Amino acid sequence: MASRRTKPKATHALLLDQAHTALTAGQKYKKKFAAYDAKEKITTITPAFLKQLAALHASALAAVGGAAATLGMQKRATAAEQGRRDALYTALTALREKVNFVHDGRDRQSKAIRQAFGAGQDFVRTSTESLRRASLAIEQGYAGAPDVRTAAKAAGISSARIQELASLREAMTAEGTTQSEVARQKLGATVTRTLYLRELATMKTRLLSAARLVFKGNAAVLAEFLGKKPAPAPTKKRAKKKAKPAPTTTTGAPSKTPTS
Numbered sequence: 001m002a003s004r005r006t007k008p009k010a011t012h013a014l015l016l017d018q019a020h021t022a023l024t025a026g027q028k029y030k031k032k033f034a035a036y037d038a039k040e041k042i043t044t045i046t047p048a049f050l051k052q053l054a055a056l057h058a059s060a061l062a063a064v065g066g067a068a069a070t071l072g073m074q075k076r077a078t079a080a081e082q083g084r085r086d087a088l089y090t091a092l093t094a095l096r097e098k099v100n101f102v103h104d105g106r107d108r109q110s111k112a113i114r115q116a117f118g119a120g121q122d123f124v125r126t127s128t129e130s131l132r133r134a135s136l137a138i139e140q141g142y143a144g145a146p147d148v149r150t151a152a153k154a155a156g157i158s159s160a161r162i163q164e165l166a167s168l169r170e171a172m173t174a175e176g177t178t179q180s181e182v183a184r185q186k187l188g189a190t191v192t193r194t195l196y197l198r199e200l201a202t203m204k205t206r207l208l209s210a211a212r213l214v215f216k217g218n219a220a221v222l223a224e225f226l227g228k229k230p231a232p233a234p235t236k237k238r239a240k241k242k243a244k245p246a247p248t249t250t251t252g253a254p255s256k257t258p259t260s
Contacts, residue, residue: 012064019204021227036214044210053203060196067193070186077179084172089125102155113151116141128176135169
C-alpha cells in the first residue's frame, strides 16, 4: 500500500475521477452523440475523441503516480545526503579539536599546524561544498607535508584516520550527486504531470459541454456525466381537507343536537 506521502493530491485525484466518470458516460452514449451530429450537421463527440481521452487519462494517472514517487525518492535522497554531511562534519570537528588541544598555537609552527587541520576555516554542517573543501585541504596537507604528518601523529591522528576522512567525503559527494539527479527527475515528472492534467481538464470540459448540448433537459443522463445522483422527481402534496365548522346559535355557542 502506498504511504500517505506518495498519494496524489486531492485536486489531482478529483480531476482524474471526474474525467473517468465523464469518459464512462461518453462511451455509454456515443451513439446518441453520433445521432445528434447526423441530425444537426455538427460534430460534438466522436469515437476518436473518446479513444484519445481514454489514452490521455491513463497517461495522466501514470504521470501523477510517477511525480508522487519521485517526491518520495527526493526526500530519501536529501535525508541520505544530510546523513553523510553530518558524519563528515563530526569527523572534521573531532580531528580539529584534537590538533588544537595538542598544538596550542602559541608559536608559529603550531599555528601553521592548526591551520593545516582547518583552524580558521569555516565549514557548515548543512553545506556539502564547504565540508568537501575542508576535508580536501586536510587530506592534501597531510599527503604533501612531512611536518604535518608528524604533527598529526603527535595528536594521535594516523593515516588510517585521514583515509577515513577521505571515505566520508567521497560518500557525501556521491549522495549529493544522487540527490541532484533525483531532483532533476522530480522536476521532469512534475512538468509531465502538469501537462497531462492540463490537457485532461480541457478534454473533460469539452465532453461535458457537448453532453449539456446533446442531453439538454435530461437531468438523469447529465447526472451520469457528472457522477451525481439525479434529483428525485417532485411529488404532489395532497391538500388537507378543512373540517366543517359546527353550526352555531345566535349567541355564538355551538348548537346542541336534540336527543330523543
